[in-house]
Amino acid sequence: MNVLGAILKDSFHEARDRRALFVLGGMACLAIAFCLGLSFREREESELLAHHVSRLGTFETYSSGGSSSSSVGFAPLLEATRRIVPEDGFDPALTGGWVVGFRVAGEDELGRLQKAWLEFRKRKAEDQMDPLRWVEQQLRLEGWQKLAVRRDPADAFRYEVGALCTRKERLSGAYSTSMFFGLLESDDVINRSREEFVLTVQLGLAGGLLGAIGIFVALLTSAGFVPSLLTKGTLDLALARPIGRTRLLLYKYLGGLWFIAITSAIVVGGTWAALALRTGVTDLRYLVMAPISIAIFAVLYAPLVLVGVITRSANVAGLAGLGVWWTSSMIVTFYDFSSGFAEYSAGVRGTMKVLYTVVPKTSHIADLGQRWLIEARLGGPDGVGRMLDDVQQFDWAFSLGTTVAFTVACLALACWRFRRTDY
Amino acid sequence: MGSAELAIEVRGLDKRYRGKRGVHALRGVDLRVARGEIYGLLGRNGAGKTTLVKVLLDIVRASSGSAALLGLDSHSVEARRRVGYLPEDHRFPDYQTGLTAMEFYARLSDVSRAERQRRIPALLELVGLRDAAPRKVRGYSKGMKQRLGLAQALVHDPAVLFLDEPTDGVDPVGRAEIRDVLMRVRGEGRTIFLNSHLLSEVEQICDRVGILEAGRLAREGTIEELTRVSGAWKLELDREADAAMQDLLRPHAVRVATHGRDLHLELEEEAALDRCIDLLRAQRYGLRGLSGGRASLEQVFLATVEEEVRS
Structure with missing residues (x-):
């Protein structure tokens, strides 16, 4: 423990000297400040109904990899919302709810909208249904459980939607959010509850900040750790100590992880605390993102250590780490989305299969963590269906197994090389 | 050991x-x-x-x-x-x-x-x-x-x-x-x-x-x-030993050489040193310094390196 403690402490000093702590600490502070600057306001039901109708032409999907949206230029002329009264002729079950009338530009405007939606969702043309039922379905997806959509018999361009909310927390966009201490209002309609709002922010922080920017900065800032140990004149001082070379290198590897672990803990813990302060949501399961990001870094740091041992250059090692990350991400993404290059020749399929097996699948580790978080936080499959819409199912055991094998192989090669080199 | x-x-x-x-x-x-x-x-x-x-x-x-x-x-x-x-x-x-x-x-x-x-x-x-x-x-x-x-x-x-x-x-x-x-x-x-x-x-x-x-x-x-070299002596005189003086010393020494006021003698035995000093004193040469019997470590090092290079 004495030796490990020395190397961990030394790595921390080294990180501080390289300004790595400054960069990553600054990132953590910005993330925490961003969370502190968030606020949200409860929206009126009537406002939400009008909002959902106005956004029928905006299609969104959300996945752990991020959200995508498409807009087809639908601009209904909305009337003022009002309470449903018995004279409106809606189902009595909707009494107490809200009605909103809207006019569209053309007679088959809703049919056109539905076709665009089917294309966006990559659905078949046969799935097309009655436009009124489609609108109803879209509004159900927004969380309205009791509703009716009808065409004005007197006006072919005019429609009416009557809806009753049974539990407002389930309506998407139930809370409007603002960022940067009220400077920027968000038109976010995804969140149906405080819980979901916080989860969306947390997933964004985990995927964008920790999973992308964080890993990028961490790889660059830690690239010099191993080469600095191997500097002529420095290495002799360490090798003359009563410590085996394998142990020395593995401890140095752990030193890099230690520094990233501290930073991750600060980012995740800090943003969790800031969000808890602003929203009252204190679910601790978000903290799992810290070990997930450390695990991703641990995988990508292994080839960086190997190249560092071979070249003794921080620049080359850093580029190698980034290269492995980007290349493997591209291979894995293309492979997943092309279903194993099914449309290509047997040679290409075979080559890509080998590459896919060999490379680390860090994006799968990130997906696994985010999927677990969504499922754990939002309950059963119904609750998570929308948020995990486009997340593919992987063979998790295969992904994790091959990723661990890649990491171990890189470290084993690095140790072997380090042990047999004369310095 | x-x-x-x-x-x-x-x-x-x-x-x-x-x-x-x-x-x-x-x-x-x-x-x-x-x-x-x-x-x-x-x-x-x-x-x-x-x-x-x-x-x-x-x-x-x-x-x-x-x-x-x-x-x-x-x-x-x-x-x-x-x-x-x-x-x-x-x-x-x-x-x-x-x-x-x-x-x-x-x-x-x-x-x-x-x-x-x-x-x-x-x-x-x-x-x-x-x-x-x-x-x-x-x-x-x-x-x-x-x-x-x-x-x-x-x-x-x-x-x-x-x-x-x-x-x-x-x-x-x-x-x-x-x-x-x-x-x-x-x-x-x-x-x-x-x-x-x-x-x-x-x-x-x-x-x-x-x-x-x-x-x-x-x-x-x-x-x-390493530095012990038997028989090599250096005498520092008050003036340079002339040819006549060197001739007087030769029967007692294996080698006689001068370098300015330094007189270098290579002797077979230490007793010969006393005889040489007596002869110098008799000819009124003043003795200002005496060293010998050893080479410097530098000389030994250089000689060793030279020998190794030659071999």
Whole structure:
């Protein structure tokens, strides 16, 4: 423990000297400040109904990899919302709810909208249904459980939607959010509850900040750790100590992880605390993102250590780490989305299969963590269906197994090389 | 001397580096250093001195032969536990201060916290860095870095100390300071293995000296043994000895030569020296100085290197 403690402490000093702590600490502070600057306001039901109708032409999907949206230029002329009264002729079950009338530009405007939606969702043309039922379905997806959509018999361009909310927390966009201490209002309609709002922010922080920017900065800032140990004149001082070379290198590897672990803990813990302060949501399961990001870094740091041992250059090692990350991400993404290059020749399929097996699948580790978080936080499959819409199912055991094998192989090669080199 | 009494024992050590140049750095080196002894290894740059030390510390792997430190296989971690090393051109990481460097290397040597608290301030005091200890090493002078290097080599109280060019690049004042520290360390009964090409330093400190040339241990012995040259004397006179005087001396000497007021005599026996001095006094030559019987270490070193190159 004495030796490990020395190397961990030394790595921390080294990180501080390289300004790595400054960069990553600054990132953590910005993330925490961003969370502190968030606020949200409860929206009126009537406002939400009008909002959902106005956004029928905006299609969104959300996945752990991020959200995508498409807009087809639908601009209904909305009337003022009002309470449903018995004279409106809606189902009595909707009494107490809200009605909103809207006019569209053309007679088959809703049919056109539905076709665009089917294309966006990559659905078949046969799935097309009655436009009124489609609108109803879209509004159900927004969380309205009791509703009716009808065409004005007197006006072919005019429609009416009557809806009753049974539990407002389930309506998407139930809370409007603002960022940067009220400077920027968000038109976010995804969140149906405080819980979901916080989860969306947390997933964004985990995927964008920790999973992308964080890993990028961490790889660059830690690239010099191993080469600095191997500097002529420095290495002799360490090798003359009563410590085996394998142990020395593995401890140095752990030193890099230690520094990233501290930073991750600060980012995740800090943003969790800031969000808890602003929203009252204190679910601790978000903290799992810290070990997930450390695990991703641990995988990508292994080839960086190997190249560092071979070249003794921080620049080359850093580029190698980034290269492995980007290349493997591209291979894995293309492979997943092309279903194993099914449309290509047997040679290409075979080559890509080998590459896919060999490379680390860090994006799968990130997906696994985010999927677990969504499922754990939002309950059963119904609750998570929308948020995990486009997340593919992987063979998790295969992904994790091959990723661990890649990491171990890189470290084993690095140790072997380090042990047999004369310095 | 039995193996148990030896601090360092090297047998047939051979090292040929791989690669295009395939440098043959060590060629069957045999060497023994007793416990408590101060051994100086002399050699030109590239003679193999650093390679020999690195092989002993398992930093470089020998091609063949064996080495033991304090009776333990030199490859073993246990052997390195009892050995301190000041490498040539060592470089402390820039981010370390004198204090954190000492702490780091002490912990790498598995020194307990209590021992560290006791030894580190004492060593920093010994090498004169107590006040500079909180400062970053990057701001240290060469001499300070060398002294810190010496302190880190001693931090785990090693029985054997390897010093590779400890005064290289250090000014005369710094050199004297390092020599002082070494003399004090010597008094603690440690074995010191000193690699150097500074002959005066080796002459002042070492009990025994080896001369390494092209990977071979060409000569070895105490300073006394190496520099002893029987029959060579230098007499410093008050004036140059003229030809007549030299003729008078020739029957008593194997060789007579003058160089200014210096008179060089090579004699078969020491008694002949008295006869030569009597003759000089009789001819009213004044004697101002007398030295002889020894060559300087530098002369021995140069002669050895020359011999090796010739052979």
